[in-house]
Amino acid sequence: MDPAGNAFTDLSWVDLLFLGEAAIRTLQISAVSIFVGTVLGIILGWMLAAGNIVVRLLVNSLLDVFRSVPLIIQLILFDSFVSIAGFPMPAFWSGTIVLSVYTAALVAMVARAGIEAVEPGLRRAARSLGMGYWQDMRYVVWPVGIRAVFPSWIGVALSVLKDSALVSAIGYIELLRASQILTTKTQESFKIMLLVGLFYFLMSYPISKAGDFIEKKWQQ
Amino acid sequence: MDYQFLWPPVIKALPELVDAALLTMEVSVVSMIIGLSIGLLLSFGRRSKYFLPRAASTIWVELARNTPVLFQIFFFYWGLGEFGIFLSSYVAVVAALSFNTAGYMAETFRGGFNAIPETQLRAARSLGMSFLQTQRYVIVPQVLRVVYYPMTNQFIWVILMSSLGMLAGLRELTGETQYFNSRTFRTFEFFAATAVIYYIIAKIVMLGARLIGWRIFRGQGT
Numbered sequence: 001m002d003p004a005g006n007a008f009t010d011l012s013w014v015d016l017l018f019l020g021e022a023a024i025r026t027l028q029i030s031a032v033s034i035f036v037g038t039v040l041g042i043i044l045g046w047m048l049a050a051g052n053i054v055v056r057l058l059v060n061s062l063l064d065v066f067r068s069v070p071l072i073i074q075l076i077l078f079d080s081f082v083s084i085a086g087f088p089m090p091a092f093w094s095g096t097i098v099l100s101v102y103t104a105a106l107v108a109m110v111a112r113a114g115i116e117a118v119e120p121g122l123r124r125a126a127r128s129l130g131m132g133y134w135q136d137m138r139y140v141v142w143p144v145g146i147r148a149v150f151p152s153w154i155g156v157a158l159s160v161l162k163d164s165a166l167v168s169a170i171g172y173i174e175l176l177r178a179s180q181i182l183t184t185k186t187q188e189s190f191k192i193m194l195l196v197g198l199f200y201f202l203m204s205y206p207i208s209k210a211g212d213f214i215e216k217k218w219q220q
Numbered sequence: 221m222d223y224q225f226l227w228p229p230v231i232k233a234l235p236e237l238v239d240a241a242l243l244t245m246e247v248s249v250v251s252m253i254i255g256l257s258i259g260l261l262l263s264f265g266r267r268s269k270y271f272l273p274r275a276a277s278t279i280w281v282e283l284a285r286n287t288p289v290l291f292q293i294f295f296f297y298w299g300l301g302e303f304g305i306f307l308s309s310y311v312a313v314v315a316a317l318s319f320n321t322a323g324y325m326a327e328t329f330r331g332g333f334n335a336i337p338e339t340q341l342r343a344a345r346s347l348g349m350s351f352l353q354t355q356r357y358v359i360v361p362q363v364l365r366v367v368y369y370p371m372t373n374q375f376i377w378v379i380l381m382s383s384l385g386m387l388a389g390l391r392e393l394t395g396e397t398q399y400f401n402s403r404t405f406r407t408f409e410f411f412a413a414t415a416v417i418y419y420i421i422a423k424i425v426m427l428g429a430r431l432i433g434w435r436i437f438r439g440q441g442t
Contacts, residue, residue: 010395
């Protein structure tokens with residue numbers, strides 16, 4: 001403690017390490033959620049594009065709920081529900097589950113748009129060449145569709161990376177929560193905020209620029 | 221499951237929750253108006269031939285789009301304290317949501333303006349229209365068509381994101397719910413009710429936007 005009686009400590013290397021670890025946790029929870037959510041979302045998107053009217057209506061209105069209720073409320077609801085139901089789980093897992101479902105709801109729309117972006121004539125041609133339904137999906141719909149919606153998927157992935165900050169609300173110590181802890185400790189709110197902003201920016205900006213680059217390359 | 225769901229406290233608190241929902245709408249509308257205005261300026265800035273406005277608006281847009289909204293709210297709420305600037309919860313949330321909306325809408329507006337070939341402007345001017353007439357009758361109607369639906373999506377998104385006001389101590393719908401939760405510990409019941417309220421708000425806004433869109437774009441194709 002310094003002579004002036006200041007109970008707060010200055011920002012140190014240990015604190016930076018603490019922030020770095022938290023940034024890795026942000027990346028972890030985002031990566032898992034984006035992966036699971038994308039797989040789930042593609043299946044749901046396929047149901048939306050290829051299902052009959054009942055399936056489409058059902059899936060669509062279900063996913064609509066996840067897109068119309070704030071993510072933070074979904075997190076708190078799920079977290080309190082699992083404790084009520086007697087399966088309390090670590091914040092990482094409840095956060096990952098909610099984020100994954102949220103991602104899936106967003107990816108489903110992207111996947112549907114991708115499938116619908118493929119000309120019906122092209123698909124009929126594939127089928128009349130003797131391809132089966134899944135061959136058509138794998139060799140015709142996938143490569144054509146992914147070019148159409150890859151930028152939108154990057155957009156979804158980036159928004160999930162940023163929205164993972166909300167998991168702090170149920171007690172998971174990711175980057176943003178870690179910054180708050182440090183702020184309480186050191187009272188250097190502005191510096192820490194700049195640092196955290198920089199961390200997020202460095203994670204998000206390169207992906208967004210890479211997405212633009214790939215989009216341009218594919219359009220040629 | 222031994223948990224007993226208890227709904228009467230929620231029903232008793234419903235009038236307060238509805239009032240809080242009105243605050244949510246107020247915050248969202250104000251942020252949207254400020255965000256749209258700044259976003260329009262930024263879109264001009266990004267198309268400017270001068271370096272300074274171009275750089276400034278590019279930095280704004282990239283910062284707004286590449287950091288979390290919650291971070292932006294915290295920044296306005298706590299980050300400025302070191303300089304002795306203490307914004308109220310309300311101002312901090314509105315500032316953050318406006319900052320964010322401006323960044324996203326700038327890109328949307330840019331796309332809208334880019335969709336109109338410059339030859340149209342010259343054609344309109346050579347037909348004897350003034351600059352303002354050209355904007356009013358040729359440019360704006362077309363830009364509006366491109367940006368209208370992204371704009372309504374952004375509005376719904378702002379409503380949902382205003383829920384983060386709770387974490388900065390704003391008693392909007394989610395903050396109010398958290399307040400009742402802390403007094404009754406009926407977390408699930410209260411947040412379930414709030415989820416329903418948000419869903420209803422989102423649906424009403426979406427429907428309203430469709431109706432208005434249908435009214436202003438009627439007889440123009442799609």
